[in-house]
Amino acid sequence: MQEKSSGFQWPAQWTPDILATLMFVVQKGRILLIRKKRGIGAGKVNGPGGKFEPGETALQCVLREVREELHIDIEDAREMGVLNFSFACGTIPEIRCHVFMATSFTGTPTETPEAEPFWCPVDGIPYDLMWQDDRFWLPAMLDGKRFEAFFTFEGDRMLEFSLKAED
Numbered sequence: 320m321q322e323k324s325s326g327f328q329w330p331a332q333w334t335p336d337i338l339a340t341l342m343f344v345v346q347k348g349r350i351l352l353i354r355k356k357r358g359i360g361a362g363k364v365n366g367p368g369g370k371f372e373p374g375e376t377a378l379q380c381v382l383r384e385v386r387e388e389l390h391i392d393i394e395d396a397r398e399m400g401v402l403n404f405s406f407a408c409g410t411i412p413e414i415r416c417h418v419f420m421a422t423s424f425t426g427t428p429t430e431t432p433e434a435e436p437f438w439c440p441v442d443g444i445p446y447d448l449m450w451q452d453d454r455f456w457l458p459a460m461l462d463g464k465r466f467e468a469f470f471t472f473e474g475d476r477m478l479e480f481s482l483k484a485e486d
């Protein structure tokens with residue numbers, strides 16, 4: 320396990336308000352991203368995903384969210400890591416996000432009121448259009464490494480990070 324941090328201590332006591340998921344489909348050197356059209360992080364590039372509904376597991380949530388946002392059915396979802404986000408401002412709830420990868424799906428990625436999908440080369444991911452934490456863990460995940468991370472934000476701006484990833 321490799322650990323990196325901004326000198327920030329992982330909080331001992333922290334409970335998320337919201338459980339959420341993200342999905343990154345990678346196929347033939349390309350990654351399926353979305354321009355998020357509404358909700359937390361509207362306007363940013365991200366993977367599809369969203370909040371758990373009552374009684375759902377992380378896997379059930381991510382499969383439902385991807386179906387709702389892009390009209391595709393994922394066939395081989397694998398959970399790769401967990402992201403914890405704490406927001407200093409107090410207007411955005413504390414979020415724990417389970418992150419999945421997949422390589423196979425049925426259907427055609429379709430724009431919906433929530434998301435505009437696009438394929439992007441894995442070596443050309445537009446990190447400057449994404450949440451600031453993504454550049455810390457997404458490259459490790461794309462190398463097949465599992466991870467857990469904690470990030471603090473003030474609005475859009477990342478303040479501190481602590482990342483544990485497989486060697």
Ligand SMILES: CNc1ncnc2c1ncn2[C@@H]1O[C@H](COP(=O)(O)OP(=O)(O)OP(=O)(O)O)[C@@H](O)[C@H]1O
Nearest residue numbers: 339340341357358359360368369370404416450452
């Ligand atoms: C702070 N740094 C961040 N970095 C990367 N991703 C981030 C993020 N902060 C939030 N996210 C993602 O945003 C979605 C929740 O957004 P949210 O608007 O609540 O969900 P969405 O509207 O899609 O879902 P519902 O349809 O309401 O369930 C969810 O996937 C979550 O992981």
